[in-house]
Amino acid sequence: MEELLAALESSVRAFPLMKRGAESEVRLGTFLGLPAIFKYRLPKPYMHPKLALSLARQRSVREARVMLKAREVGVPAPRLYALFPSMSLIVMEYIEGETLKEVAEKDAERAIELGRRAGTIVARLHEAGIAHGDPTTSNFIFSRGELRVIDFGLAEFTSDVEDFAVDVHLFRRAVESAHARIAHSMFSSFLEGYAEVRGAEWVAERAEEIRLRGRYVEERRTVWGRG
Amino acid sequence: MIVLGIESTAHTFGVALLDDQLKVLADVRKQYVPKSGGILPREVAPFFSQVAGAAVREALGAAGVRMGEVEAIAVALGPGMGPQLRVGASVARALAAYYGKPLVPVNHAVAHIEVARWLTGLKDPIVLYVAGGNTAVISYAEGRYRVFGETLDLPLGNALDTFAREVGIAPPYVREGKHAVDICAEGGEFVEGLPYVVKGQDSSFSGLLTAALKALRGGAALRDICFTFREIAYSSVVEVLERGLALTGKREVVLTGGVAASALLNEKLSLMASLHGAQFRPIPRSYAGDNGVMIALTGMAAFKWGQRVEPRRATIRQRWRVDQVPVPWYYGFP
Numbered sequence: 025m026e027e028l029l030a031a032l033e034s035s036v037r038a039f040p041l042m043k044r045g046a047e048s049e050v051r052l053g054t055f056l057g058l059p060a061i062f063k064y065r066l067p068k069p070y071m072h073p074k075l076a077l078s079l080a081r082q083r084s085v086r087e088a089r090v091m092l093k094a095r096e097v098g099v100p101a102p103r104l105y106a107l108f109p110s111m112s113l114i115v116m117e118y119i120e121g122e123t124l125k126e127v128a129e130k131d132a133e134r135a136i137e138l139g140r141r142a143g144t145i146v147a148r149l150h151e152a153g154i155a156h157g158d159p160t161t162s163n164f165i166f167s168r169g170e171l172r173v174i175d176f177g178l179a180e181f182t183s184d185v186e187d188f189a190v191d192v193h194l195f196r197r198a199v200e201s202a203h204a205r206i207a208h209s210m211f212s213s214f215l216e217g218y219a220e221v222r223g224a225e226w227v228a229e230r231a232e233e234i235r236l237r238g239r240y241v242e243e244r245r246t247v248w249g250r251g
Numbered sequence: 252m253i254v255l256g257i258e259s260t261a262h263t264f265g266v267a268l269l270d271d272q273l274k275v276l277a278d279v280r281k282q283y284v285p286k287s288g289g290i291l292p293r294e295v296a297p298f299f300s301q302v303a304g305a306a307v308r309e310a311l312g313a314a315g316v317r318m319g320e321v322e323a324i325a326v327a328l329g330p331g332m333g334p335q336l337r338v339g340a341s342v343a344r345a346l347a348a349y350y351g352k353p354l355v356p357v358n359h360a361v362a363h364i365e366v367a368r369w370l371t372g373l374k375d376p377i378v379l380y381v382a383g384g385n386t387a388v389i390s391y392a393e394g395r396y397r398v399f400g401e402t403l404d405l406p407l408g409n410a411l412d413t414f415a416r417e418v419g420i421a422p423p424y425v426r427e428g429k430h431a432v433d434i435c436a437e438g439g440e441f442v443e444g445l446p447y448v449v450k451g452q453d454s455s456f457s458g459l460l461t462a463a464l465k466a467l468r469g470g471a472a473l474r475d476i477c478f479t480f481r482e483i484a485y486s487s488v489v490e491v492l493e494r495g496l497a498l499t500g501k502r503e504v505v506l507t508g509g510v511a512a513s514a515l516l517n518e519k520l521s522l523m524a525s526l527h528g529a530q531f532r533p534i535p536r537s538y539a540g541d542n543g544v545m546i547a548l549t550g551m552a553a554f555k556w557g558q559r560v561e562p563r564r565a566t567i568r569q570r571w572r573v574d575q576v577p578v579p580w581y582y583g584f585p
Contacts, residue, residue, distance in 0.1 A: 044527075069526060070519040071486045074441045157450070162497065178449070190450050197399070197452060202499060204393040 029111060036062050036113070047083075047177045055105050055115050065112040065177070080112040083177050088114050090154055090179040097152040099145055100172045119174065121167030128161055128203045128210070135203070138164070139210040141171040143217025143224075146191055149173075151222055155180050155187035160198035189230035192218070196231065252322045254554065255310070255346070256547025259339025260331025260359045261384055262290050264299045266310040267543030268321070269551060273369070273585060276314035278544050279306045285422050289412060290383070296334035303342045310543070318350050323559070325355040325550020327362065329571035331384065336567035344562040355550040356560045359541075360385060360573040364396060365552065366545035367507035369585040371532035377501040379492045379520065382508035382540075383408035386454065386488060388495045389573055391581055396573045399495040400452030407484055408510045410456035414480060417464055418473060428512060428536070432477050439478025442471060447483050452494055454487045481515065489519045496527055504531040511539035552580040 039053030039062060051062040065084050067076035084107065091114075094101040103117035124142065128135035142164050149156055156163075157178030165172045180187060195214055199207040218224040253276065258265035262283045268276040281302040283295045311318065326343035329336060347354035363385075364378050377390040377399070386408070387401040405413070411432050415421035421431040445462050448455040463480045467473060496504065504524045510516060517533050524531035538544065553559075556579045 068486070068490070068523075070489055070522040072441045072482050074443070075447065075482060075486060078443065079447060158452075158494075160452075190453075194450075194452060201390070201392060201397040201399050201495075204397070 029108065032108070032113075033111065036064075047175070052118060058105070059118040060105055061102065061116050061118050063114045063116065065114075067112075077112075081109055084112040084114055085109050087176045087179065090176040090181065091116065093152060093181070094149060094154060094173075094176065097148060099148050099152070100170060101176065102172070102174055119165050119167050119172050121165045121172070123162050124164035124166065124171070125161035125202060127166055128199075128206065132206045132209075136206060136209045136213050138166060138171050139199075139213035140217035142173075142195065143214035143219075144221055145171065145173050145217075146195065146214075147218040147221035147224070149179075150188045150191070150227075153181055153183055155182050155184075156191050157187075157194075159191050159195045161202060162198075185227070185230055189227050189233070192227050192231040193235055196235075252551070253314075253316060253320055254323050254325055254355075254547045254551045255307075255321045256325040256357070256543045256545070256550050257339045257343050258327050258359070258362075258541050258543045258546045259299055259303075259335050259342075260327050260329070261335060261541060262295060263541040264302055264306055264335075264339070265541060265543030265546070266306045267547045268310055268314045268316055269544060269547040271551065273548070275544055276316060277310035278542060279310045279313065280542055281306050287422060289416060290332075292332045292334040295332070296338055299335055299338040303338060307342065307346070318346070318352075321350070321352060323353045323355050323550060323554045325357050325546050325554070326565070327359040327546050328356045328565060329359060329568035331359055331567075331569060333567060333569050336569065340565060340567050344565050347565075348562045353554065353559045354562050354565055355554045355558060356565060357546050357549045357553060358571055358573060358576045359546075360387070360389075361396060361576050361578065362545040362549040363507045364389065364505075364573075365549045365585065366538050366542075367505045367534040369548060370535055370538055371505055373503040373505050373530065373532055374582075375501060376503035376505040377492065377495050377499055378505045378507060379488060380508045381407045381488060381506070381510035381516070383412060383510075385508060386456075387573070388452070388488075388492050390495065390499050390501055391578065392499075394581075395576065395578055398572070398574055399499065400454065400491040403450065403453050403455045404457040405455075405460065407454075407456060407488060408508070410460050410484060411481070411510070414460055414463060418467060418476075420473075420477075425512075430510075430513065432481050433513065433515065435474055435477035436481050437474070439472070439474035439476075441482060442466070442475045442479050445476075445479050445483055447487060449487050449490055452491055454491050456484060459483055485513070485516045485519055489516070489523050492520070493523050493527070496524075496529055502529050504529050506531075506533040507539065509540045512536050548585065552584040555584065556580045 039051040043050045049064045065080040088107040106115040252271040264281040386406040388399040415431040
């Protein structure tokens with residue numbers, strides 16, 4: 025088995041590096057003849073090796089399981105091809121297209137429209153008991169007329185309203201920090217899309233609570249009353 | 252043009268004088284160091300009241316400047332602890348009203364960022380601001396500083412201090428520039444089982460604190476828990492910053508705030524930045540913590556760009572967020 029893994033490792037290393045993200049190294053290659061993404065979760069060099077390795081493994085396994093579940097409930101996540109926990113390696117479908125972030129930078133109208141679709145996707149995940157954990161605009165890809173969702177590296181199985189609201193909060197935070205000009209329209213459209221699948225009011229309310237929980241929000245209420 | 256800056260948000264009463272060549276004419280700091288326990292506002296505020304007058308006189312004396320030569324008074328009106336803020340605000344309002352000087356409101360967090368941009372020379376960075384009262388990843392977009400990620404509960408510095416206090420290794424929290432937890436971690440080893448929490452772009456330390464204290468009660472070695480606590484806490488904020496770097500596309504990383512003095516945190520950030528081809532520079536140690544210079548500096552920018560406040564309206568704002576402040580000078584100053 026070890027020889028097999030070593031052989032796999034060296035063949036994957038030969039594939040061209042597509043992207044080095046905050047989380048992982050992504051290579052584009054082929055798997056059983058299919059174009060495929062090879063996602064290595066790298067031990068972070070700035071962490072203690074033990075912490076880095078255990079985080080990498082945990083996150084790879086969790087990511088694979090969540091992707092399977094997401095596909096099962098009809099969320100347009102990448103198809104899972106294979107998982108190698110000891111190498112923190114996931115092999116998955118290659119999705120070609122532009123990130124929602126790239127769309128937002130050049131086509132505000134389309135980005136606002138796609139925000140709605142992002143809302144639907146996130147709501148579907150929530151219906152299936154999955155919190156994405158990092159639904160920023162870099163993690164949606166517009167591909168062949170369809171919005172897809174990627175990077176389940178921080179996703180979790182959960183039924184906690186709090187985790188769902190964190191997703192909504194994170195989407196808003198992402199559009200506010202990277203696309204300030206169209207943030208409001210994009211987020212409204214996201215909530216509309218969310219509401220098509222499941223009640224959005226309570227989750228938006230809770231997301232607002234999470235925002236207010238961030239330190240130093242002036243309208244924060246305490247047990248002593250306002251602020 | 253000379254600006255006088257007053258800082259009084261937490262443990263340090265700072266008075267500084269800065270001229271428009273950005274020469275520091277005076278930098279007086281009166282720090283409250285508790286004999287036991289933490290930073291209690293009811294103890295710090297009276298201390299500030301006692302030292303305030305002397306601090307202002309000392310600053311003017313050191314600079315050889317008369318009040319008549321000061322063009323504006325800048326004061327940190329928040330965020331921070333109310334009783335301490337009120338002392339600084341009262342002194343600033345009194346000086347402004349008595350000498351007829353314009354009063355400039357300064358946000359303490361913005362000031363930490365401005366002094367870091369000035370001293371590191373990195374003009375458009377993503378900022379890790381870690382202190383006793385704040386933990387946030389911040390970058391500038393469209394006229395303001397935006398919060399990319401922040402702590403959902405305890406600030407990192409507060410978590411470290413509370414841990415140190417609970418296990419009996421502080422106060423003093425800092426000895427010869429090293430935090431008590433850093434000293435205690437020497438020779439320690441990483442132990443499994445303490446929670447590492449990063450929720451998307453935010454961090455959280457309250458679970459880590461509880462688990463660490465519980466592990467100690469269960470018989471774990473103190474130096475191992477210190478080592479692991481610190482390792483997890485620092486790693487998680489560096490990871491949040493790493494995500495911010497990826498999302499905002501900034502090429503520069505700056506570290507500021509009281510915890511910026513940590514050698515280990517600097518090492519981690521420097522590694523992370525080089526991995527992404529970004530430039531990392533920490534603020535010089537002597538300006539990592541609270542000081543009046545950063546208030547005078549930011550006050551000078553705000554004053555030049557027309558921001559000021561009537562003394563009667565200069566009330567403190569304990570929860571004044573960094574993203575509520577227009578920063579029109581961003582590309583033009585310092």
